[in-house]
Amino acid sequence: MRKTETSAPHTARGRALECMRSQSMRLTLQRRLVVEMTFATRDHFTAESLLAQCRRRNGKVSRATVYRTLAFLVKAGLLRQVGLGQQSPQYDPNFADAPRHGHFVCVDCQKVVEFHDPCLDVRESIVTKEHGFSPKRVSLQIEASCDAFREKGVCPRRAG
Numbered sequence: 001m002r003k004t005e006t007s008a009p010h011t012a013r014g015r016a017l018e019c020m021r022s023q024s025m026r027l028t029l030q031r032r033l034v035v036e037m038t039f040a041t042r043d044h045f046t047a048e049s050l051l052a053q054c055r056r057r058n059g060k061v062s063r064a065t066v067y068r069t070l071a072f073l074v075k076a077g078l079l080r081q082v083g084l085g086q087q088s089p090q091y092d093p094n095f096a097d098a099p100r101h102g103h104f105v106c107v108d109c110q111k112v113v114e115f116h117d118p119c120l121d122v123r124e125s126i127v128t129k130e131h132g133f134s135p136k137r138v139s140l141q142i143e144a145s146c147d148a149f150r151e152k153g154v155c156p157r158r159a160g
Contacts, residue, residue, distance in 0.1 A: 012078055012093070013039040019076045030054070030061045034069040038079065044090040044112050082139070102140030108155040111146060 016035045020027060037053050038045075045053075047066055054061040070091060073079035080092040082103070090112075100121055104113040120140065128135050149155040 011039070016073055016076070016078050019078065020072070023072075025072070028065075030058060030065050031069055033058055033061060034066055035073075038070070038073065038091070039093055041093055044082070044092055046088040046090055048088065050091070082141070100138065102142065105141060105143050106146040106149070106155065107143050108145050108149045 013035055016039065017027065017032070020031070020035075025031070033054050034050070037050060037057070047070055050070070051061065051063055051066045054066060070079065070081075074081050074091075081089050082092050083089060101114050101116040102120070104115065105111070124135065124138060146155060
């Protein structure tokens, strides 16, 4: 990494780069681009969609670099791989900054809406203590039909 380049360590991107440095990973232009594009969005994405985005900026980004970087970020706890009703796993770039949130997934249009409810955090704490557990990972996904589909019988966001 060039000496003049800085990344705020409090951002997910900055933490990712610091973590890579601490593991003596080579911070190639391609790997830095994958990290940048990963945390430049708040939307969930697939590895293939990220690869396409990266290749629009730098045609030399390899599929292996994308998949290995994503695996590293997941293992480092900076990114979460989630199954959101899609065939391909999706990645949640908001996990590093907001690890405790759930997802609504529209079963008709596949729209994903994140939510956080502090009451659920309290309830989870009570229930796990009652049963003698210490949670390591919590995942809440609610699959439902969106109001537009329920009211009109068709979802305007549905492809096809």
